[in-house]
Amino acid sequence: MDSSHIYQQIVESIRNDVLAGNIKPGTSLPSMRKMTEQWNCTTGTIMRAYQELARLGLVVSHVGQGTRVVEHLPEHNQTPLRRAALFNRAEAFLLETMTSGYTPDEIEQSLRIALDRWRILSREPEHVTPDVLRFVGSHDPAMALIAAHYHEVTSGYSLQLSFTGSLGGLIALVEKKADLAGCHLWDENTDTYNESFVHKLLPGQKVALLCLAHRRVGLILAPGNPLGVTNLADLVSKQVRFVNRQQGSGTRVWLDAQLSLAGINPSLIPGYEEEKMTHSDVARAVSKGHADVGLGVETAALSFGLDFELLTTERYDLVIPAENWEHESVQALQAWLSTVQARAAINHLGGYDVTGTGTVTWVS
Numbered sequence: 209m210d211s212s213h214i215y216q217q218i219v220e221s222i223r224n225d226v227l228a229g230n231i232k233p234g235t236s237l238p239s240m241r242k243m244t245e246q247w248n249c250t251t252g253t254i255m256r257a258y259q260e261l262a263r264l265g266l267v268v269s270h271v272g273q274g275t276r277v278v279e280h281l282p283e284h285n286q287t288p289l290r291r292a293a294l295f296n297r298a299e300a301f302l303l304e305t306m307t308s309g310y311t312p313d314e315i316e317q318s319l320r321i322a323l324d325r326w327r328i329l330s331r332e333p334e335h336v337t338p339d340v341l342r343f344v345g346s347h348d349p350a351m352a353l354i355a356a357h358y359h360e361v362t363s364g365y366s367l368q369l370s371f372t373g374s375l376g377g378l379i380a381l382v383e384k385k386a387d388l389a390g391c392h393l394w395d396e397n398t399d400t401y402n403e404s405f406v407h408k409l410l411p412g413q414k415v416a417l418l419c420l421a422h423r424r425v426g427l428i429l430a431p432g433n434p435l436g437v438t439n440l441a442d443l444v445s446k447q448v449r450f451v452n453r454q455q456g457s458g459t460r461v462w463l464d465a466q467l468s469l470a471g472i473n474p475s476l477i478p479g480y481e482e483e484k485m486t487h488s489d490v491a492r493a494v495s496k497g498h499a500d501v502g503l504g505v506e507t508a509a510l511s512f513g514l515d516f517e518l519l520t521t522e523r524y525d526l527v528i529p530a531e532n533w534e535h536e537s538v539q540a541l542q543a544w545l546s547t548v549q550a551r552a553a554i555n556h557l558g559g560y561d562v563t564g565t566g567t568v569t570w571v572s
Contacts, residue, residue: 214249218257219264226266226277228297237267237275317511317557320352321488341537344370345377345390346458347486348524349507350420350554354541357553362540371486373456378409381529388538389527390420392458396465401523406571414530414572418542421554422523422561424506425459428494429515437501438517440466443477450479451490451499459487462520463503506559521561525569542566 225231238246243254258275261267269275305315341358343351351369358367372380377389395404406415429437435448440463443450453459467474474480479499484490488511490502495512509516532538544550546566555562 214247215253215257215260218243218247218254219260222257222261223264223266231277233277233279235277237277239274320349320356321511339365340368341365341535341541342368342370342380342385342387343377343390343526344372344380344386345388345527346374346392346524347371347488348390348420348423349487349505349511349557350560351390353553353557354420354545357544357550358541361544362537365537365540367541373454373485374405374458374461375456378405378527381527382409387528387532387535388418390524391527392423392522392524394458394462394465394522396469402525402527403569403571406527410529412572414570416528416530416533417525417569417571418528418545419564419567419569420524420526420545421565422521422563424516424518424521424559424561425462425504426506426519427517428491428502428504428509429517430494430497430500431513431515433515433517435500440470440472440519443501444472447478448500449498450477451482451484451493451502452480453487453490453503454483454485458522459503462522466519507557510558516559523564542568 222231222237231237237243237258240251240254244251247254258267258269262269262275265278267275267277302312302315306312341362343355355367355369358365370380370386374389374391374393377386377391380386381389391402391405393405394401398404402417406417427437427439429435435442435446437443437446437448442448453463464474482493482499484493484502487504487508490499490504491508491512491514493499494502494514503519506516506518526541528538551562551565554560554565
């Protein structure tokens with residue numbers, strides 16, 4: 209084999225392993241002798257490869273100490289190859305799962321659910337760049353779908369998701385820690401969503417409510433609903449194990465209001481204090497038998513193959529202060545949500561009414 213071709217292979221192989229993390233910073237590379245045996249080439253070919261790696265800023269060589277990977281990788285080397293390495297891992301995962309009989313839709317949906325769990329672990333990213341739009345607020349499965357499309361529809365912007373609940377999202381807007389918030393807070397006095405809470409937390413500000421969708425909310429149940437749970441009163445009368453959403457979430461606000469209106473004491477509901485941060489976590493708890501019933505969106509129930517008993521349909525809005533509204537990334541998002549393609553993609557998840565998706569209501 210041509211020595212120049214071997215040299216390039218060696219460089220690419222080591223560079224990929226370094227950037228993928230398979231070879232850790234500070235690690236010594238194999239000696240010249242071992243490398244010549246491994247690649248069946250001359251010492252000069254290995255030396256040329258190591259010199260090229262040093263030129264790229266990936267390794268350093270010292271007389272008598274051999275060649276080591278640098279402690280801090282140069283930024284210009286990291287992004288393309290790290291993504292290439294990640295792509296290769298993703299390809300391998302897809303091959304394994306599809307060979308096992310899973311469909312691309314099932315795999316994509318499962319990955320979104322898994323990513324949602326990780327997104328709640330880091331609520332305040334350390335580094336925020338101008339090409340990142342910060343979303344904080346209530347969990348919704350469609351937001352992961354939007355984030356996946358966002359880079360494409362906004363010509364290079366990315367959407368950073370942090371799920372903290374509806375109130376948490378509005379507070380993040382107040383504290384300038386978010387550019388837009390996800391909210392579905394029901395006001396029992398007016399029987400409306402979001403407007404009154406925006407008035408309370410962002411008084412005097414002009415704010416856009418960009419409708420994501422209307423979504424179906426109800427009881428998430430084991431397949432076949434073996435305990436016959438159909439309403440909130442059954443949570444007490446049948447003494448089923450319940451799993452709740454966290455305080456501050458729109459779902460929890462609605463539930464507590466409904467329990468109060470029905471005269472149901474929350475302390476009599478087994479598991480009422482058991483809280484989950486996302487609808488997916490509620491559905492997962494039911495699917496694993498950790499709970500008999502939970503409250504959440506139909507989309508989450510469908511994702512886990514569970515039964516669902518409809519209780520209400522609510523409006524989920526993206527809350528965007530006027531100062532952020534004219535930003536090109538926000539305008540591109542609103543334009544995309546208004547398309548047939550976006551509505552079809554959200555509707556495909558199940559449990560949504562997308563008639564109002566992309567429409568805007570102003571609050572001031």
